[in-house]
Amino acid sequence: MSARKLSGSSGLLPRRRPSGRKALLATLMLVVAVASAFPLVWMVLSSLKTPAESMQVPPVWIPGTPSLDAYEKVSGVVNVGRSMWNSLVIASITTAGILVTSMMAGYAFAKYHFRGRSLLFSVLIATMFLPPIVTLIPLYRLVGSIGLNASLAGIIVPNLANAFGIFLMRQFISGVPDDLIDAARMDGASELLILYKIVAPSVAPAIAALALFAFVYHWNSYLWPLTVLQGNADAYPIVISLSRLLSYNRGAMNTGLVMAGATLAVLPPLILFVLLQRFFVDSIVGSAIKG
Amino acid sequence: MIERYRASAGIMLAPAVTLIGIFILLPMLLTVWLSFQDWSTQTPFASASFIGLDNFREIFGPTSIGRDFKGALANTAIYTALSVILILPLSVAFGLMVYQHDVAGGTALRTVLFSTYMVPMIAVALVWSKLYAPGEGPLNQMLGLLGIGPQPFLSSPRSALISIVFLNVWQQVGYFTVLAIAGLTQIPGSLYEAAKLDGANRFEQFRFITLPLMRRTLLFSAVIAIINAVQVFEPVALITQGGPVGSTNVLTYHIRRVGIERAQGGLGSAMAVMLMLSLIVVVCALFALANRKDRE
Numbered sequence: 001m002s003a004r005k006l007s008g009s010s011g012l013l014p015r016r017r018p019s020g021r022k023a024l025l026a027t028l029m030l031v032v033a034v035a036s037a038f039p040l041v042w043m044v045l046s047s048l049k050t051p052a053e054s055m056q057v058p059p060v061w062i063p064g065t066p067s068l069d070a071y072e073k074v075s076g077v078v079n080v081g082r083s084m085w086n087s088l089v090i091a092s093i094t095t096a097g098i099l100v101t102s103m104m105a106g107y108a109f110a111k112y113h114f115r116g117r118s119l120l121f122s123v124l125i126a127t128m129f130l131p132p133i134v135t136l137i138p139l140y141r142l143v144g145s146i147g148l149n150a151s152l153a154g155i156i157v158p159n160l161a162n163a164f165g166i167f168l169m170r171q172f173i174s175g176v177p178d179d180l181i182d183a184a185r186m187d188g189a190s191e192l193l194i195l196y197k198i199v200a201p202s203v204a205p206a207i208a209a210l211a212l213f214a215f216v217y218h219w220n221s222y223l224w225p226l227t228v229l230q231g232n233a234d235a236y237p238i239v240i241s242l243s244r245l246l247s248y249n250r251g252a253m254n255t256g257l258v259m260a261g262a263t264l265a266v267l268p269p270l271i272l273f274v275l276l277q278r279f280f281v282d283s284i285v286g287s288a289i290k291g
Numbered sequence: 292m293i294e295r296y297r298a299s300a301g302i303m304l305a306p307a308v309t310l311i312g313i314f315i316l317l318p319m320l321l322t323v324w325l326s327f328q329d330w331s332t333q334t335p336f337a338s339a340s341f342i343g344l345d346n347f348r349e350i351f352g353p354t355s356i357g358r359d360f361k362g363a364l365a366n367t368a369i370y371t372a373l374s375v376i377l378i379l380p381l382s383v384a385f386g387l388m389v390y391q392h393d394v395a396g397g398t399a400l401r402t403v404l405f406s407t408y409m410v411p412m413i414a415v416a417l418v419w420s421k422l423y424a425p426g427e428g429p430l431n432q433m434l435g436l437l438g439i440g441p442q443p444f445l446s447s448p449r450s451a452l453i454s455i456v457f458l459n460v461w462q463q464v465g466y467f468t469v470l471a472i473a474g475l476t477q478i479p480g481s482l483y484e485a486a487k488l489d490g491a492n493r494f495e496q497f498r499f500i501t502l503p504l505m506r507r508t509l510l511f512s513a514v515i516a517i518i519n520a521v522q523v524f525e526p527v528a529l530i531t532q533g534g535p536v537g538s539t540n541v542l543t544y545h546i547r548r549v550g551i552e553r554a555q556g557g558l559g560s561a562m563a564v565m566l567m568l569s570l571i572v573v574v575c576a577l578f579a580l581a582n583r584k585d586r587e
Binding site for chain 2: 021022025026028029032033035036037039040042043046058059100101102104105107108112114120123124127129130131132133134135136137138139140141142145157158159160161162163166191192195216219220222223226227239240242243245246255258259261262265266269270272273274277280281284285
């Protein structure tokens with residue numbers, strides 16, 4: 001009995017027949033991981049195949065002679081460099097804007113007491129649950145009427161502030177001790193300086209998490225850019241260029257080309273995630289528990 | 292509060308409140324207003340003319356406009372319900388796999404599961420349109436190994452919508468797994484120790500400790516899963532265009548087609564208002580259900 005208690009089981013899944021149960025669990029976990037990873041692995045493998053291999057029946061799973069031809073060809077069909085640059089510009093500027101507006105508003109909601117604070121906060125948070133399609137039609141007209149349609153600015157400007165960022169920042173800034181802020185005020189520091197020099201360093205991991213979320217979300221975003229750009233190909237982000245590869249998607253011959261394009265679009269967010277996943281996971285866990 | 296900080300609060304809030312006000316709250320109010328107007332999306336807001344409830348009568352009426360909208364509403368409801376029904380139990384099961392300490396590799400599994408959430412939906416749609424290829428496609432090849440005949444997947448009205456549900460579940464389940472893990476970490480280990488002393492088996496521990504204490508997490512997950520599910524757009528826009536025979540015509544796709552592509556802004560806004568109302572009703576019902584269970 002005591003030996004079992006000391007065996008370090010989490011208590012969630014206590015052991016009875018250790019070896020058989022462990023083997024079953026390990027097998028299940030492997031199956032889940034393989035099923036989850038398979039589509040992306042298949043995407044990369046297919047991008048390395050030659051057109052002949054793509055068309056073979058039964059299909060070739062692993063390319064015999066991996067080639068980068070498909071990557072070269074996809075650049076001839078859509079302007080990959082330009083699109084990747086557009087995506088980078090859209091995601092970077094939007095992220096920077098979200099960080100500034102979220103930190104400022106998050107600080108105000110966490111550290112100031114003013115009339116109507118909880119009402120204003122509730123109204124802003126409610127927008128977090130509003131599907132974008134609900135506002136799409138008037139927003140399209142609105143952005144057009146201020147002359148921003150068919151441009152990168154039209155994609156970026158409406159997204160420079162969002163409720164999720166404000167919520168996340170308020171949660172974490174609430175944990176910064178008031179004494180720290182008051183001491184800086186005694187020294188005559190302005191509120192913006194305090195936010196920049198005192199508060200921001202204290203919540204750096206949350207800022208990193210928000211930056212990653214915002215960057216990935218806006219790199220991947222499709223509905224709004226598609227709507228606002230009205231076919232201005234010069235401003236296409238990579239996801240829209242990628243969707244135009246579809247006309248090459250009929251039949252198996254161009255599978256490699258399409259998958260090469262998909263791989264290029266997937267790489268930046270996936271690399272960011274793998275490098276910095278700790279922040280992603282911590283902030284989801286943090287916002288879910290504290291919320 | 293000291294006057295100085297009142298001014299500071301204004302300055303700190305101004306950028307976010309102005310942007311959200313202009314680009315989210317104002318358009319939301321405009322959507323509601325436009326739903327009572329006859330208005331073309333290609334004309335200024337000032338050209339709208341009030342027509343009462345005509346837009347709503349039309350989208351629920353017997354014409355093709357009504358049939359298409361009611362079809363899209365039903366498709367979205369089915370799609371959302373199936374997504375939630377699949378995602379919630381899977382997220383708890385996967386969460387338990389990651390959270391347990393008996394077998395190593397939990398964190399690696401979490402990384403693999405969550406990585407799909409980072410992939411742009413357009414790429415997901417492209418990859419799955421190939422995996423789902425009828426006849427000799429990769430998924431049919433694998434089903435063949437299991438002795439299952441080729442499936443039509445996206446090319447049959449009977450299976451197209453559920454095929455998109457699977458694609459959605461594959462992409463999103465990692466995110467909900469992380470939420471489930473967050474919920475599991477909140478359950479005190481002492482409860483399981485006590486239950487074990489009382490002779491509760493593993494299933495009873497799950498049924499009477501894990502599940503009840505996960506209710507708040509599951510409620511939160513359900514709300515997020517519903518909000519995410521009604522936004523499904525890319526696979527429909529890219530692969531099926533709402534077909535075959537309208538079987539994948541979902542609301543986000545349909546509202547955009549009516550309100551932007553056909554420029555019928557009034558009709559599209561009425562549909563958007565119905566989507567908003569449906570969401571409010573469903574979410575309130577979920578909370579009411581959870582509260583009633585809490586009192587039991």
